[in-house]
Amino acid sequence: MNAIDVHGLVKRFGDKTVVDHVTMTVAEGEIVGFLGPNGSGKTTTIRIMCGLLTPDEGEGTVLGFDIRSDSLRIKREVGYMTQKFSFYEDLTIAENLEFVARLYGLKPLNEHVGRTLEDLGLTSRKDQLAGTLSGGWKQRLALAACIMHKPRLLLLDEPTAGVDPKARREFWDEIHRLASGGLTVLVSTHYMDEAERCHRISYISYGKMLATGTVDEVVRNAGLTTFVVQGPQLDRVAAALSGRSGVDQVAPFGATLHVVGSDRKALKAALADVEKHHKGVTVSPGETSLEDVFIQFMSDSKDNMG
């Protein structure tokens, strides 16, 4: 059974279609990265899945429960971590955890809260107001509160926004530890390195699911060709390249230029032309990165919007 199995989800706010026929399956124990630019419908899709929003169209199950009629049971089995810290800043860490534990009917209360505090390494600071915690600690507290009731599915909405790299690394180690214990995780993110730590990724833009699969699959299926340009006066080379047919992206990476295009032939022709007119410039085949793919997706969808 898939932990998430939804198809044709549509959500409109007014005349704006925020989620446009999204279909998604996530197998049990999988970590799936949910990617897409700001305002692409990631949060809305996650909210539909945890019963916070009713879809205008589409059907599906989460943990085998119908997303339309069984949202209360979904809520009990799912841990949802909101994008913005949404625990009570005027309650202490312990009080927040106790509140959550009581709502889920966890017994004995002290045992659950105590163990969670210990896991977090927050036992000594349990009487500190949650509002006084730094971003990284707030995130850890929120995660701890979400998994305290031992959910079978974790929905994380940009959990690492504004968190330093070390805390991010630790966070992901924790996610993998939880997944190895059988927990299914759907996590939305902007960060490419985080996407690469997922078993699979789904890319959504303007409400439409554009790609899904492992990182390699997504990169391969995007059908992009990448070349690396080296040499002097790369800014001039970049100016000469951009806008040419076949050249979709030109991006400086340190002392090199990353040139990406979907039409391999046209791209090659453009590069050969530039190589001829700029002395000392060499062109070599490069590896298409996930970021290249996403930027391609983003510019493509913008064109579609027009």
Next chain:
Amino acid sequence: MRSGINSVFSFARLGALLIKEFIQMRRDRITFAMMLGVPLMQLVLFGYAINNDPKSLPAALVAMSSDPYTRAMVSALQTTGYYRFDHVVQSAAEAEFLMARGDVAFVVTIPTDFARRVERGDQPQILIEADATDPAVASGAISTLGTVANHALLRARGMQETAAETARGQLEVVVHRRYNPEGISQYNIVPGLLGVILQMTMVMMTSIALTRETERGTMENLLAMPSSPLEIMLGKVLPYLVVGAVQVVVVLAAAKLLFGVPFTGSLSLLLSAVLVFVLALVLLGYTISTMARTQMQALQLTFFFFLPSILLSGFMFPYRGMPGWAQIFGEILPLTHFLRIIRAVMLKGADLPAVATEIGWLVVFVALFAGVALVRFRRTLD
């Protein structure tokens, strides 16, 4: 271990919400102080300040002669307590000027031929000019006038003429001020203030209860966790019911100790009525909370409700003085019914049958607000 997790209502979850709410209330020192301090402050301030029957009003006396009748009349007016003759002037023009400037509320003119007319039995007249820009100011002073003047004349004549003669043709006006024979404003104001203070604080506090969660972003989390609309409503409303109960005790104690307002009726009846009233108010506030998107909107809606409650409920202006449509409007305000109950119970000693209809109205409000709130509550973020 999970128990009762699948039921629609669980006391454990309600308990979780209540504990959380009380902790937050305790931490929010200013609001907490406001909930207990403000009622007391308002009671003392308004209880002493508001007076529907103002006395010792500045007056000017225009008296040309100083015969015994004139003097008797002046002293009689002064002893009513309404008139304080700050100015004794010689001309009508001078008095006119004082009134135009607002220095005096009354000008009392006793004509020079006053004594002569009294002795001749020739319809003596005095002229009282009142500044009626605020009718309430003048009404008490004027209403006592006829009686006072006649009494004064009787006494003044009694000194010089026979008792038989003085009794002739004099009409005594009998005024009975029932329930409040001395016409003490506080007896009317203080019980009313309890209603107004409760209306103000209870509705305001609960009206921001849900919108605060929405604004702080905690609502999304609360909705994502297992808690039913009924639990959330009770979790928000019950703590404020407790606060309301404390306010009631504080205000009633102050009413007794500071203002000596009589408690004629049954205290338990009064407290039960107050409980129903407070419940109606917190539910009204909660209903507002389910409609408003921001705390600011919630406060605006609260005030939108507050002003008519003060003005049309009979707290500030006599209910019977309002036109029919306004009286009907007043009926749909919980405060109107509460004022009738508390005044009836405290001052008239009314028993349950006498106020049952009004309490019934409050119960209707409770049911109505609770129903609307539960229907309006957005279980989702749609």
